Structures are given as structure tokens and as C-alpha cells.
Amino acid sequence: MPTFVYKAITPQGQVIKSKMDDASKLSCVKRLKRNGLTPVSISQTITITRGNKKERNVGKTKKQVKPNFEPTAIVGAKRGKKKRTFIEKIDKALAATEKITFRDIRVFSQNFYLLKKANFNNIHALSTVIETTENPKLKVILEDILAGVESGEFMYTTMEYYDNVFPYIYINMVKVGELSGSLERSLQQGVKYLDDTDAVTRKLKRILLPNIAMFIGIIVMLFVAVIFGIPMLEGVFDQLGAEAQLPALTLWFADFVDLVMEYWYIPVGLISLAFLLVYLYIRTPRGRYNFDYFKYTMPIFGKLIYLLDFSRLMKATLLNLQNGMRIQDSLEVSKNVVKNTVMLSMIETSINNIFVGQSWIEPFESTRLANAMTIEMLKIGMQTDLTEMLEKLLEYMDQDIDNTMEKIMKVLPEVSYAIVGVVLIFFVIVVLVPCIQMYMGNFLFDAYLS
Secondary structure, three states: OOEEEEEEEOOOOOEEEEEEEOOOHHHHHHHHHHOOOEEEEEEEEOOOOOOOOOOOHHHHHHHHOOHHHOOHHHHHHHHOOOOOOHHHHHHHHHHHOOOOOHHHHHHHHHHHHHHHHOOOOHHHHHHHHHHHOOOHHHHHHHHHHHHHHHOOOOHHHHHHHHOOOOOHHHHHHHHHHHHHOOHHHHHHHHHHHHHHHHHHHHHHHHHHHHHHHHHHHHHHHHHHHHHHHHHHHHHHHHHHOOOOOOOHHHHHHHHHHHHHHHOOHHHHHHHHHHHHHHHHHHHOHHHHHHHHHHHHHOOOOHHHHHHHHHHHHHHHHHHHHHOOOOHHHHHHHHHHHOOOHHHHHHHHHHHHHHHOOOOOOHHHHHOOOOOHHHHHHHHHHHHOOHHHHHHHHHHHHHHHHHHHHHHHHHHHHHHHHHHHHHHHHHHHHHHHHHHHHHHHOHHHHHHHHO
16 A cells, blocks of 8 residues: 655644555645644655554654654654653652552543534643643653654554453444544443443452452461460460360361471372463363353352353443444454453354344353343334344343442352351351360369369
8 A cells, every 4th residue: 555755734833744554645634633733735655564563653754754754743752851860860760669459440531522522633632631631651651652743653453452451342443433423422421431430340340359358368277276276275285284185176177287388299290280281172162162151150150151251242342333344243343342252152143043034132041141121121122123122131231240240249248247157157166165265274173183
């Protein structure tokens, strides 16, 4: 594809010199205007092969574009570049270790959506958001996206380089919005998706973390009491010459702990071997499928995991249908939002069914993972208005997810309390009974008789 070098003016009057790959000069003009730029001059140059896909736009600009064609922002940065101090280098090194969190993506999306709603063009909106971005890693990525937009590319083309930062469904929303000319609407949907995902994540953490912390605390308390408490009690019995002994269960558990501490490498090796075998099995196609199926059918959390994946799939499908895609194309694009092989196999079967004239809903129904209400709503949607029915289905699924999480919040503490209760009973028998025995003075009577 021919390469064109262009000079354009931003709405703020800044002159930008860069390049773009396109079919013709007229296409370049349209792309520049679409990004809010006023073309001044466009000339074709020798085509230069693009670098590795993972190379950022800023790096490509510096390597492949001649100095007199570099963007004004980069040229200005080079001229004003100063030698950094030692403290600044340390700050930069520490900033490089900072991770891009889900909150950073949410804040960027909200700010960018508000600016687009205020009729900012992409370049002006990105430039403004970059100035207020706190995370240095995200700032570099946004500068790369800005460089791509300034060269006439779409935002989503650069976001696809950073699929480990931006969720796939989010990139897909931006792509559909840019190609259909409804970026503001897509960003609004993206912000809602990120907010909903964050709300679900917080609820799950609120359910899991307290129960896990309580269980680990009880186990640690039991082992600490056995390791330090029982030897102290045995020492008291021996010093006073009592014939009474600690309970048999206490002595057995103390010997068991001593044995584990002495030959710790054996249980560690067995546990590691078991994890390795399970990991190798999961790496096989059949093992991966069985493990993913277990995720959907496991006690307590199985239904929730399935609902979250299916809801994510339907949200992406609805977005694509609203932007004019056919159902088979919507499913094909949306399948990348889930990673579970069971769900992916159902989607592939649905797409194949469409091509042979069969129902695309049948694979979801045959697995019996979805409830009857969901299947009936999809069938009615195919007979009436699928887009409208999907909107109602997502509302129903959101309520179903909330109800499922409320049930988990009720059941999980009961299961945790049952496990903790068993551990506490064992703790009482192993540790507290000898303490009570010593406190009641039985061993003093035995010592006196002896």
C-alpha cells in the first residue's frame, strides 16, 4: 500500500507532519478530516515496510520517518530535552514498575467519553486525557494511541497492540464505534461495561476474602498452638513428676507435626507432583475441556461463572447487532470475550448451525447449563426483535447474577463456619483439654501420689 507524507493543522493551529499508509491521496484526506485535521499538503513517498506488530507507533515514527517529517510534538520534545537528575531517574525506574490497574482504564474511559460528549475530536480529547493521566505506563500507551491517530489510523488499531491492557470486548466496542461513526455511544457502553465488571469483582472479593482469611487464621492458630503450646505442657508435666499424660489425640497430633517438620520435603514433593500432574492434564485438549466444564458445574460458584461468561457474550453480541452486524458475524466477533472452551465450543456450533440453516440457540440449550427462561427469551427474540429481546435478557441476567451472588453470600459463610467448627473442635481436644486438665490440678494430685 502506498505511503503518504502529509502536513496538517489541528483545530488549535498546531502544524503536524507525519505519514500514513492508504490506497490513495483522497482516502488520506478523508481520514485526516475524520480525525479533526485540516490537510495542508499530501505527497506520496517510497513505501517503507512496517516493523513488528508489537512495536509502538512512537518508536516506528522515530525509526522510519525522516527527521523533517516527524510530528511537531516529538520534535519539540527533542529540542526541550534536558539531562535528568539521579532522583528523576530513580522516580522513572520506580514508575516503570507500576502496573496498569482496572481503575486506570475506567478513569481513562470516563474522561475520554466526557470529552467526546463535549464535541472534542479524537486528537484533542486524547491530548487532554494524557495530561491528566497519573499512571506513567498508561500515559505512554495513550501517547502511542495519539501518535497513531495523528498519522491517520483508528484508535482501535493501536489498542489491539495492547490487548493485555485493554479488555477485548472494550477494544471491540471502540472498533465498532469508529467504523460506524458512533464512537461516543460505544464509549458510553464501554464505560458501563467497565463499571458493571468492577461492581461484580468487588462483590466477589467481599464474599471470598473474609471467609478465606478466617479459615487461614484458624489453621495457623492450630499449628502454632501445637508447635509451641504442647511442648510447654509436656515440660510442665515432666518437671512435676506427674504420671498423668496428655490425651492420646494430642500426643498423636504433636508427633504428626514433628514428623511433618522433619520430613517436610516428602509432603511438599507429593503436593507439587499432584499439582504438576493436574497442570499437565489441563494442558491437553480433553483435560482443558473437562476442567472448563467443571468450572460451570462446580458447587457454589459454577452457576455464577457460567452466568458471567454468558452475560459477557450476550453484551458483546448485542453491541454488534446494534451496529448492523448479522447474527453469525456478531457471534464470530464476540466469541473472543470468553476463554472457557466449553462456551467457545457452543459458540462455534451455533455459527455452524446458522450456515446449515439450523437454530443457533440449540447448542446452548442442549448443554442444559442455561436456564429455561434464557432459552425461551432467545427463541422469542428470533421470532420478533432479537436486539430488543437481548436488552431485556441482559436485564434479567443482571438480576439473576445478583440473586446468585446473594445466595453465595448466604451459603459460603455456612460452609466456612462448618469447616471452622470442625477445626475448632479439633483445636479444643488437642490444645485446650490439656490446658484445662493442668488448670484443674489433676496432674498435681498425681505428682503428690508419686
